[in-house]
Amino acid sequence: MGDPQRQDLLIAAEALFAEKSYHESGVAEIAARAGLATGSFYRHFDSKKDILVAVLRAINDDVRTVMRDAITATAGSQAEVERAGFDAFFDLMSKRPGVYRVVREAEFVAPEVFREYYETLARGYVRGVQKAQVRGEIDIDLDPEVVAFVYMGAGYFLGMRWAEWTGGGLVPEDVRADLYRLLRRGLEPGESR
Amino acid sequence: MGDPQRQDLLIAAEALFAEKSYHESGVAEIAARAGLATGSFYRHFDSKKDILVAVLRAINDDVRTVMRDAITATAGSQAEVERAGFDAFFDLMSKRPGVYRVVREAEFVAPEVFREYYETLARGYVRGVQKAQVRGEIDIDLDPEVVAFVYMGAGYFLGMRWAEWTGGGLVPEDVRADLYRLLRRGLEPGESR
DNA sequence: GGGCGACATGAATCGTGGTTCATGACCGGA
DNA sequence: TCCGGTCATGAACCACGATTCATGTCGCCC
Numbered sequence: 176m177g178d179p180q181r182q183d184l185l186i187a188a189e190a191l192f193a194e195k196s197y198h199e200s201g202v203a204e205i206a207a208r209a210g211l212a213t214g215s216f217y218r219h220f221d222s223k224k225d226i227l228v229a230v231l232r233a234i235n236d237d238v239r240t241v242m243r244d245a246i247t248a249t250a251g252s253q254a255e256v257e258r259a260g261f262d263a264f265f266d267l268m269s270k271r272p273g274v275y276r277v278v279r280e281a282e283f284v285a286p287e288v289f290r291e292y293y294e295t296l297a298r299g300y301v302r303g304v305q306k307a308q309v310r311g312e313i314d315i316d317l318d319p320e321v322v323a324f325v326y327m328g329a330g331y332f333l334g335m336r337w338a339e340w341t342g343g344g345l346v347p348e349d350v351r352a353d354l355y356r357l358l359r360r361g362l363e364p365g366e367s368r
Numbered sequence: 369m370g371d372p373q374r375q376d377l378l379i380a381a382e383a384l385f386a387e388k389s390y391h392e393s394g395v396a397e398i399a400a401r402a403g404l405a406t407g408s409f410y411r412h413f414d415s416k417k418d419i420l421v422a423v424l425r426a427i428n429d430d431v432r433t434v435m436r437d438a439i440t441a442t443a444g445s446q447a448e449v450e451r452a453g454f455d456a457f458f459d460l461m462s463k464r465p466g467v468y469r470v471v472r473e474a475e476f477v478a479p480e481v482f483r484e485y486y487e488t489l490a491r492g493y494v495r496g497v498q499k500a501q502v503r504g505e506i507d508i509d510l511d512p513e514v515v516a517f518v519y520m521g522a523g524y525f526l527g528m529r530w531a532e533w534t535g536g537g538l539v540p541e542d543v544r545a546d547l548y549r550l551l552r553r554g555l556e557p558g559e560s561r
Numbered sequence: 562g563g564g565c566g567a568c569a570t571g572a573a574t575c576g577t578g579g580t581t582c583a584t585g586a587c588c589g590g591a
Numbered sequence: 592t593c594c595g596g597t598c599a600t601g602a603a604c605c606a607c608g609a610t611t612c613a614t615g616t617c618g619c620c621c
Contacts, residue, residue: 196476198391202609203571212570214611223609280476282469283389290533314549321546324525332521333514340483353514356507361554395579396601405600407581416579564621574611581604591594 181219183209189230193273197227197280228288231281234274235292239299241267246303253307254359260303261330261351268334269345275334297323307362314364322362329354374412376402382423386466390420390473421481424474427467428485432492434460439496446500447552453496454523454544461527462538468527490516500555507557515555522547 187208191200202223203213220226245263249256268275282289300323307313313322333354337346380401384393395416396406413419438456442449461468475482493516500506506515526547530539 198476201607213609214571215569217610218568276475279472283391283473283476293529317546317550318543320529321526321543322550324529325522325547325550328521328523328525329518330521331525332517336486336513336517350511350514353510354518357510357515357518357554359554360556360558361550361552363553365553394577406579407601408599410580411598562621565619567617567619569616570612570614572612572614574609576609577607579604579606582600582602584600584602586597586599588597589595591592 178219180209180211180215184211184216184219184226185230185233188226189234189271189274189277192227192230192277192280193271196276197223197284224284227277227281228285230277231285231288231292234278235295238264238267239296242299253303253310253312253362254355256303256307257358258351258355261354264330265334265338265346265351268338269343272344273339275331276339293327296327300326311364313362317362326358329358371412373402373404373408377404377409377412377419378423378426381419382427382464382467382470385420385423385470385473386464389469390416390477417477420470420474421478423470424478424481424485427471428488431457431460432489435492446496446503446505446555447548449496449500450551451544451548454547457523458527458531458539458544461531462536465537466532468524469532486520489520493519504557506555510555519551522551 184205188200188205191205191208202216205226206213206216216226220229241263242260245259246256249259278289278292281292297320301319304313304317304319304322308315308317308319333346333350337350338344377398381393381398384398384401395409398419399406399409409419413422434456435453438452439449442452471482471485474485490513494512497506497510497512497515501508501510501512526539526543530543531537
Protein backbone atom coordinates (compact mmCIF):
# COMPACT_ATOMS: atom_id res chain seq x y z
CA MET A 176 0.00 0.00 0.00
CA GLY A 177 1.67 3.14 -1.22
CA ASP A 178 4.82 4.21 0.49
CA PRO A 179 5.90 1.99 3.38
CA GLN A 180 7.88 4.79 5.04
CA ARG A 181 4.83 6.97 5.00
CA GLN A 182 2.88 4.16 6.63
CA ASP A 183 5.56 3.77 9.29
CA LEU A 184 5.42 7.47 10.04
CA LEU A 185 1.64 7.38 10.32
CA ILE A 186 1.79 4.43 12.70
CA ALA A 187 4.53 6.01 14.79
CA ALA A 188 2.69 9.32 14.96
CA GLU A 189 -0.61 7.75 15.95
CA ALA A 190 1.11 5.78 18.69
CA LEU A 191 2.97 8.77 20.08
CA PHE A 192 0.02 11.14 19.90
CA ALA A 193 -2.03 8.51 21.72
CA GLU A 194 0.55 7.77 24.42
CA LYS A 195 1.52 11.33 25.17
CA SER A 196 -0.16 14.02 23.16
CA TYR A 197 0.35 16.01 20.01
CA HIS A 198 2.17 18.83 21.74
CA GLU A 199 4.37 16.54 23.76
CA SER A 200 5.47 14.51 20.77
CA GLY A 201 8.30 15.79 18.62
CA VAL A 202 8.87 15.40 14.92
CA ALA A 203 12.32 13.97 15.63
CA GLU A 204 10.71 11.44 17.94
CA ILE A 205 8.15 10.37 15.37
CA ALA A 206 10.82 9.96 12.74
CA ALA A 207 13.03 7.99 15.11
CA ARG A 208 10.24 5.59 16.02
CA ALA A 209 9.57 5.05 12.34
CA GLY A 210 13.27 4.30 11.86
CA LEU A 211 14.01 7.47 9.93
CA ALA A 212 16.16 10.51 10.43
CA THR A 213 14.54 13.76 11.50
CA GLY A 214 14.91 15.43 8.15
CA SER A 215 13.39 12.53 6.26
CA PHE A 216 10.07 13.28 7.89
CA TYR A 217 9.64 16.24 5.58
CA ARG A 218 10.01 14.08 2.52
CA HIS A 219 6.58 12.66 3.39
CA PHE A 220 4.72 15.39 5.20
CA ASP A 221 4.83 19.15 4.97
CA SER A 222 4.57 19.79 8.68
CA LYS A 223 3.73 18.25 12.00
CA LYS A 224 0.17 19.44 11.70
CA ASP A 225 0.01 17.82 8.30
CA ILE A 226 0.68 14.37 9.70
CA LEU A 227 -1.97 14.86 12.36
CA VAL A 228 -4.50 15.51 9.64
CA ALA A 229 -3.42 12.35 7.84
CA VAL A 230 -3.64 10.32 11.05
CA LEU A 231 -7.11 11.69 11.69
CA ARG A 232 -8.37 10.76 8.24
CA ALA A 233 -6.94 7.28 8.66
CA ILE A 234 -8.70 6.82 11.98
CA ASN A 235 -11.95 8.07 10.49
CA ASP A 236 -11.67 5.56 7.67
CA ASP A 237 -10.96 2.75 10.09
CA VAL A 238 -13.85 3.60 12.37
CA ARG A 239 -16.27 3.82 9.50
CA THR A 240 -15.03 0.65 7.86
CA VAL A 241 -15.22 -1.35 11.06
CA MET A 242 -18.69 -0.08 11.89
CA ARG A 243 -20.02 -0.48 8.38
CA ASP A 244 -18.77 -4.05 8.23
CA ALA A 245 -20.32 -4.90 11.56
CA ILE A 246 -23.59 -3.30 10.56
CA THR A 247 -23.94 -4.86 7.13
CA ALA A 248 -23.09 -8.23 8.65
CA THR A 249 -26.03 -7.79 11.00
CA ALA A 250 -29.41 -8.28 9.45
CA GLY A 251 -31.99 -7.44 12.02
CA SER A 252 -33.84 -4.76 13.88
CA GLN A 253 -32.46 -1.30 14.46
CA ALA A 254 -31.68 -2.32 18.02
CA GLU A 255 -29.48 -5.17 16.89
CA VAL A 256 -27.77 -3.07 14.24
CA GLU A 257 -27.11 -0.35 16.80
CA ARG A 258 -25.57 -2.81 19.18
CA ALA A 259 -23.38 -4.33 16.48
CA GLY A 260 -22.13 -0.92 15.45
CA PHE A 261 -21.33 0.22 18.96
CA ASP A 262 -19.69 -3.07 19.82
CA ALA A 263 -17.44 -2.73 16.79
CA PHE A 264 -16.61 0.82 17.78
CA PHE A 265 -15.78 -0.03 21.38
CA ASP A 266 -13.77 -2.98 20.18
CA LEU A 267 -11.67 -0.83 17.88
CA MET A 268 -11.08 1.65 20.68
CA SER A 269 -9.84 -1.09 22.97
CA LYS A 270 -7.41 -2.37 20.37
CA ARG A 271 -5.84 0.99 19.76
CA PRO A 272 -5.77 2.56 23.21
CA GLY A 273 -5.72 6.28 23.12
CA VAL A 274 -6.66 6.79 19.49
CA TYR A 275 -9.69 8.60 20.59
CA ARG A 276 -7.62 11.07 22.52
CA VAL A 277 -5.90 11.88 19.26
CA VAL A 278 -9.21 12.73 17.65
CA ARG A 279 -10.22 14.91 20.56
CA GLU A 280 -6.97 16.81 20.67
CA ALA A 281 -7.23 17.55 16.97
CA GLU A 282 -9.96 20.02 17.82
CA PHE A 283 -7.27 22.37 19.06
CA VAL A 284 -4.77 21.83 16.32
CA ALA A 285 -6.86 21.41 13.19
CA PRO A 286 -10.43 22.40 14.05
CA GLU A 287 -11.64 22.17 10.46
CA VAL A 288 -10.52 18.58 10.13
CA PHE A 289 -11.89 17.69 13.53
CA ARG A 290 -15.26 19.00 12.52
CA GLU A 291 -15.09 17.21 9.20
CA TYR A 292 -14.36 14.05 11.16
CA TYR A 293 -17.55 14.22 13.17
CA GLU A 294 -19.71 15.50 10.38
CA THR A 295 -18.67 12.60 8.20
CA LEU A 296 -19.39 10.16 10.98
CA ALA A 297 -22.71 11.84 11.69
CA ARG A 298 -23.78 11.54 8.05
CA GLY A 299 -23.39 7.78 8.32
CA TYR A 300 -25.50 7.63 11.45
CA VAL A 301 -28.14 9.90 9.97
CA ARG A 302 -28.63 7.55 7.03
CA GLY A 303 -29.01 4.61 9.39
CA VAL A 304 -31.50 6.45 11.57
CA GLN A 305 -33.57 7.52 8.58
CA LYS A 306 -33.83 3.97 7.32
CA ALA A 307 -34.94 2.82 10.74
CA GLN A 308 -37.51 5.58 10.82
CA VAL A 309 -38.93 4.44 7.50
CA ARG A 310 -39.17 0.93 8.87
CA GLY A 311 -40.97 2.35 11.89
CA GLU A 312 -38.31 1.37 14.38
CA ILE A 313 -37.35 4.88 15.39
CA ASP A 314 -39.80 7.64 16.13
CA ILE A 315 -40.36 9.63 12.96
CA ASP A 316 -40.53 12.89 14.88
CA LEU A 317 -36.95 12.76 16.10
CA ASP A 318 -34.37 14.72 14.14
CA PRO A 319 -31.88 12.13 12.87
CA GLU A 320 -28.98 14.50 13.34
CA VAL A 321 -29.82 15.01 17.00
CA VAL A 322 -29.91 11.26 17.42
CA ALA A 323 -26.55 11.00 15.65
CA PHE A 324 -24.90 13.47 18.00
CA VAL A 325 -26.40 11.81 21.05
CA TYR A 326 -24.94 8.52 19.78
CA MET A 327 -21.52 10.04 19.32
CA GLY A 328 -21.57 11.86 22.63
CA ALA A 329 -22.57 8.73 24.49
CA GLY A 330 -19.95 6.62 22.74
CA TYR A 331 -17.32 9.21 23.37
CA PHE A 332 -18.00 9.61 27.09
CA LEU A 333 -18.60 5.97 27.89
CA GLY A 334 -15.42 5.10 26.03
CA MET A 335 -13.49 7.72 27.92
CA ARG A 336 -14.82 6.67 31.32
CA TRP A 337 -14.77 2.90 31.01
CA ALA A 338 -12.10 2.22 28.42
CA GLU A 339 -9.56 4.91 29.19
CA TRP A 340 -9.96 5.96 32.81
CA THR A 341 -10.48 2.42 33.91
CA GLY A 342 -7.42 0.56 32.76
CA GLY A 343 -9.44 -2.21 31.17
CA GLY A 344 -9.57 -1.11 27.56
CA LEU A 345 -12.96 -2.52 26.72
CA VAL A 346 -16.22 -0.98 27.88
CA PRO A 347 -17.79 -3.62 30.16
CA GLU A 348 -20.76 -5.61 28.94
CA ASP A 349 -23.17 -4.31 31.56
CA VAL A 350 -22.37 -0.69 30.78
CA ARG A 351 -23.05 -1.33 27.12
CA ALA A 352 -26.25 -3.14 28.01
CA ASP A 353 -27.49 -0.09 29.90
CA LEU A 354 -26.65 2.12 26.95
CA TYR A 355 -28.48 -0.07 24.45
CA ARG A 356 -31.50 -0.31 26.67
CA LEU A 357 -31.57 3.43 27.17
CA LEU A 358 -31.31 4.10 23.46
CA ARG A 359 -33.80 1.48 22.36
CA ARG A 360 -36.46 2.73 24.73
CA GLY A 361 -35.60 6.33 24.03
CA LEU A 362 -35.86 6.03 20.29
CA GLU A 363 -38.79 3.73 19.75
CA PRO A 364 -41.96 5.27 18.40
CA GLY A 365 -44.28 6.08 21.21
CA GLU A 366 -47.90 6.43 22.05
CA SER A 367 -48.68 10.06 22.73
CA ARG A 368 -46.31 12.95 22.33
CA MET B 369 -13.98 38.64 46.49
CA GLY B 370 -10.36 38.06 47.32
CA ASP B 371 -7.81 39.65 45.09
CA PRO B 372 -9.22 41.71 42.22
CA GLN B 373 -6.08 41.33 40.11
CA ARG B 374 -6.32 37.61 40.41
CA GLN B 375 -9.93 37.82 39.29
CA ASP B 376 -8.93 39.95 36.30
CA LEU B 377 -6.31 37.41 35.33
CA LEU B 378 -8.80 34.57 35.58
CA ILE B 379 -11.30 36.41 33.43
CA ALA B 380 -8.68 37.35 30.86
CA ALA B 381 -7.35 33.81 30.74
CA GLU B 382 -10.76 32.23 30.34
CA ALA B 383 -11.58 34.63 27.52
CA LEU B 384 -8.33 34.04 25.66
CA PHE B 385 -8.36 30.28 26.12
CA ALA B 386 -11.92 30.28 24.80
CA GLU B 387 -11.25 32.55 21.82
CA LYS B 388 -8.03 30.95 20.69
CA SER B 389 -6.75 28.06 22.72
CA TYR B 390 -4.46 27.39 25.62
CA HIS B 391 -1.43 26.83 23.45
CA GLU B 392 -2.06 29.85 21.30
CA SER B 393 -2.48 32.20 24.24
CA GLY B 394 0.61 33.67 25.86
CA VAL B 395 1.20 34.61 29.45
CA ALA B 396 2.17 38.11 28.36
CA GLU B 397 -1.11 38.35 26.48
CA ILE B 398 -3.17 37.25 29.46
CA ALA B 399 -1.41 39.74 31.71
CA ALA B 400 -1.86 42.54 29.18
CA ARG B 401 -5.58 41.89 28.84
CA ALA B 402 -5.88 41.97 32.61
CA GLY B 403 -4.07 45.30 32.62
CA LEU B 404 -0.90 43.98 34.19
CA ALA B 405 2.71 43.63 33.18
CA THR B 406 4.00 40.25 32.14
CA GLY B 407 6.00 39.67 35.28
CA SER B 408 3.11 40.48 37.58
CA PHE B 409 1.37 37.36 36.38
CA TYR B 410 3.68 35.28 38.53
CA ARG B 411 2.73 37.13 41.66
CA HIS B 412 -0.65 35.40 41.38
CA PHE B 413 -0.02 32.09 39.65
CA ASP B 414 2.97 29.76 39.62
CA SER B 415 2.74 28.93 35.95
CA LYS B 416 0.56 29.07 32.89
CA LYS B 417 -0.73 25.60 33.61
CA ASP B 418 -1.58 26.75 37.10
CA ILE B 419 -3.99 29.38 35.87
CA LEU B 420 -5.67 26.87 33.58
CA VAL B 421 -6.38 24.70 36.59
CA ALA B 422 -7.85 27.67 38.42
CA VAL B 423 -10.00 28.60 35.44
CA LEU B 424 -11.24 25.03 35.22
CA ARG B 425 -12.22 24.90 38.87
CA ALA B 426 -14.05 28.20 38.50
CA ILE B 427 -16.01 26.94 35.51
CA ASN B 428 -16.87 23.76 37.36
CA ASP B 429 -18.18 25.76 40.29
CA ASP B 430 -20.25 27.94 37.99
CA VAL B 431 -21.78 25.03 36.10
CA ARG B 432 -22.69 23.23 39.28
CA THR B 433 -24.08 26.34 40.92
CA VAL B 434 -26.20 27.26 37.94
CA MET B 435 -27.54 23.74 37.54
CA ARG B 436 -28.15 23.23 41.23
CA ASP B 437 -30.06 26.49 41.44
CA ALA B 438 -32.18 25.62 38.45
CA ILE B 439 -32.87 22.16 39.80
CA THR B 440 -33.77 23.14 43.34
CA ALA B 441 -36.03 25.83 41.95
CA THR B 442 -37.90 23.16 40.03
CA ALA B 443 -40.18 21.00 42.08
CA GLY B 444 -41.55 18.31 39.87
CA SER B 445 -40.92 15.06 38.10
CA GLN B 446 -37.50 13.84 37.09
CA ALA B 447 -38.31 14.84 33.52
CA GLU B 448 -38.93 18.44 34.54
CA VAL B 449 -35.87 18.56 36.74
CA GLU B 450 -33.76 17.16 33.95
CA ARG B 451 -35.01 19.74 31.54
CA ALA B 452 -34.40 22.57 33.98
CA GLY B 453 -30.85 21.40 34.59
CA PHE B 454 -29.99 21.05 30.93
CA ASP B 455 -31.60 24.35 30.07
CA ALA B 456 -29.47 26.07 32.70
CA PHE B 457 -26.39 24.34 31.36
CA PHE B 458 -27.06 25.29 27.74
CA ASP B 459 -27.86 28.80 28.85
CA LEU B 460 -24.56 29.18 30.66
CA MET B 461 -22.72 27.86 27.64
CA SER B 462 -24.36 30.40 25.39
CA LYS B 463 -23.42 33.26 27.70
CA ARG B 464 -19.77 32.33 27.83
CA PRO B 465 -19.05 31.15 24.29
CA GLY B 466 -16.17 28.79 24.11
CA VAL B 467 -15.85 28.01 27.81
CA TYR B 468 -16.53 24.45 27.01
CA ARG B 469 -13.63 24.32 24.65
CA VAL B 470 -11.45 25.34 27.56
CA VAL B 471 -12.65 22.38 29.56
CA ARG B 472 -12.06 20.00 26.69
CA GLU B 473 -8.57 21.25 25.98
CA ALA B 474 -7.63 20.83 29.61
CA GLU B 475 -7.58 17.10 29.02
CA PHE B 476 -4.28 17.55 27.23
CA VAL B 477 -2.71 19.99 29.61
CA ALA B 478 -3.88 18.87 33.03
CA PRO B 479 -5.52 15.45 32.63
CA GLU B 480 -5.92 14.91 36.37
CA VAL B 481 -7.89 18.11 36.77
CA PHE B 482 -9.95 17.40 33.68
CA ARG B 483 -10.92 14.06 35.09
CA GLU B 484 -11.68 15.58 38.46
CA TYR B 485 -13.94 18.02 36.64
CA TYR B 486 -16.11 15.33 35.11
CA GLU B 487 -16.08 13.05 38.10
CA THR B 488 -17.30 15.87 40.31
CA LEU B 489 -20.04 16.69 37.84
CA ALA B 490 -20.95 13.03 37.53
CA ARG B 491 -21.32 12.65 41.28
CA GLY B 492 -23.95 15.34 41.23
CA TYR B 493 -25.88 13.64 38.45
CA VAL B 494 -25.60 10.26 40.14
CA ARG B 495 -27.25 11.59 43.27
CA GLY B 496 -30.09 13.02 41.22
CA VAL B 497 -30.59 9.80 39.30
CA GLN B 498 -30.62 7.73 42.48
CA LYS B 499 -33.31 9.90 44.01
CA ALA B 500 -35.40 9.57 40.87
CA GLN B 501 -34.91 5.81 40.98
CA VAL B 502 -36.21 5.68 44.53
CA ARG B 503 -39.24 7.67 43.45
CA GLY B 504 -39.73 5.17 40.65
CA GLU B 505 -39.16 7.68 37.87
CA ILE B 506 -36.03 6.09 36.49
CA ASP B 507 -35.57 2.39 35.91
CA ILE B 508 -33.94 0.90 38.99
CA ASP B 509 -31.83 -1.45 36.90
CA LEU B 510 -29.85 1.29 35.18
CA ASP B 511 -26.45 2.11 36.61
CA PRO B 512 -26.67 5.78 37.66
CA GLU B 513 -23.10 6.42 36.62
CA VAL B 514 -23.79 5.20 33.10
CA VAL B 515 -26.77 7.53 32.96
CA ALA B 516 -24.59 10.37 34.22
CA PHE B 517 -22.03 9.87 31.49
CA VAL B 518 -24.67 9.60 28.81
CA TYR B 519 -26.06 12.91 30.08
CA MET B 520 -22.69 14.58 29.93
CA GLY B 521 -21.82 13.13 26.55
CA ALA B 522 -25.09 14.27 25.07
CA GLY B 523 -24.79 17.75 26.57
CA TYR B 524 -21.26 18.04 25.36
CA PHE B 525 -21.93 17.00 21.76
CA LEU B 526 -25.20 18.83 21.32
CA GLY B 527 -23.58 21.94 22.76
CA MET B 528 -20.66 21.60 20.43
CA ARG B 529 -22.80 21.02 17.35
CA TRP B 530 -25.60 23.52 17.89
CA ALA B 531 -24.05 26.17 20.11
CA GLU B 532 -20.50 26.32 18.79
CA TRP B 533 -20.50 25.09 15.20
CA THR B 534 -23.68 26.92 14.44
CA GLY B 535 -22.98 30.50 15.27
CA GLY B 536 -26.12 30.88 17.35
CA GLY B 537 -24.86 30.29 20.83
CA LEU B 538 -27.94 28.69 22.26
CA VAL B 539 -28.99 25.13 21.48
CA PRO B 540 -32.34 25.46 19.65
CA GLU B 541 -35.53 24.56 21.41
CA ASP B 542 -36.45 21.69 19.10
CA VAL B 543 -33.07 20.04 19.50
CA ARG B 544 -33.45 20.19 23.24
CA ALA B 545 -36.99 18.85 22.96
CA ASP B 546 -35.72 15.81 21.07
CA LEU B 547 -33.07 15.23 23.70
CA TYR B 548 -35.53 15.43 26.58
CA ARG B 549 -37.94 13.12 24.85
CA LEU B 550 -35.21 10.62 24.14
CA LEU B 551 -33.98 10.65 27.71
CA ARG B 552 -37.38 10.52 29.34
CA ARG B 553 -38.47 7.51 27.31
CA GLY B 554 -35.08 5.89 27.62
CA LEU B 555 -34.92 6.16 31.37
CA GLU B 556 -38.45 5.44 32.49
CA PRO B 557 -39.08 2.14 34.17
CA GLY B 558 -40.36 -0.36 31.67
CA GLU B 559 -42.47 -3.41 31.35
CA SER B 560 -40.29 -6.36 30.50
CA ARG B 561 -36.52 -6.26 30.17
C1' DG C 562 35.34 3.31 -13.61
C1' DG C 563 33.52 7.73 -13.29
C1' DG C 564 30.04 11.06 -13.11
C1' DC C 565 25.41 12.30 -11.93
C1' DG C 566 21.11 12.73 -9.70
C1' DA C 567 18.15 11.50 -6.02
C1' DC C 568 17.61 10.59 -1.57
C1' DA C 569 18.97 10.20 3.56
C1' DT C 570 21.06 12.30 7.37
C1' DG C 571 21.24 14.94 11.71
C1' DA C 572 23.50 19.05 13.23
C1' DA C 573 22.62 23.93 13.00
C1' DT C 574 19.19 27.46 12.60
C1' DC C 575 15.54 30.31 14.04
C1' DG C 576 11.39 31.70 16.18
C1' DT C 577 8.67 31.39 19.97
C1' DG C 578 7.21 32.05 24.54
C1' DG C 579 7.46 30.70 29.56
C1' DT C 580 9.99 32.32 33.28
C1' DT C 581 13.34 35.27 35.80
C1' DC C 582 15.38 39.31 37.60
C1' DA C 583 17.57 43.89 37.93
C1' DT C 584 15.54 48.18 38.25
C1' DG C 585 12.45 51.68 39.68
C1' DA C 586 8.15 53.51 41.77
C1' DC C 587 5.47 53.86 45.72
C1' DC C 588 4.03 54.08 50.57
C1' DG C 589 4.03 54.00 55.59
C1' DG C 590 6.57 54.99 59.57
C1' DA C 591 10.31 57.28 62.16
C1' DT D 592 12.33 64.34 54.88
C1' DC D 593 14.65 60.04 54.72
C1' DC D 594 14.62 54.97 54.93
C1' DG D 595 13.23 50.25 54.22
C1' DG D 596 10.38 47.18 52.34
C1' DT D 597 6.92 45.69 49.16
C1' DC D 598 5.26 45.37 44.73
C1' DA D 599 5.09 46.39 39.53
C1' DT D 600 7.55 46.41 35.37
C1' DG D 601 9.12 44.58 30.94
C1' DA D 602 13.47 43.51 28.87
C1' DA D 603 16.58 39.67 28.85
C1' DC D 604 17.21 34.91 29.42
C1' DC D 605 16.82 30.29 28.22
C1' DA D 606 15.01 25.94 26.74
C1' DC D 607 12.69 23.76 23.48
C1' DG D 608 11.45 21.97 19.10
C1' DA D 609 9.81 22.64 14.19
C1' DT D 610 12.12 23.28 10.07
C1' DT D 611 16.14 23.74 6.96
C1' DC D 612 20.26 22.60 4.61
C1' DA D 613 25.15 21.41 3.73
C1' DT D 614 27.11 17.11 3.44
C1' DG D 615 27.52 12.22 2.59
C1' DT D 616 25.85 7.94 0.47
C1' DC D 617 24.05 5.03 -2.87
C1' DG D 618 22.65 3.20 -7.31
C1' DC D 619 22.31 3.79 -12.09
C1' DC D 620 23.77 4.73 -16.71
C1' DC D 621 27.30 6.06 -20.07
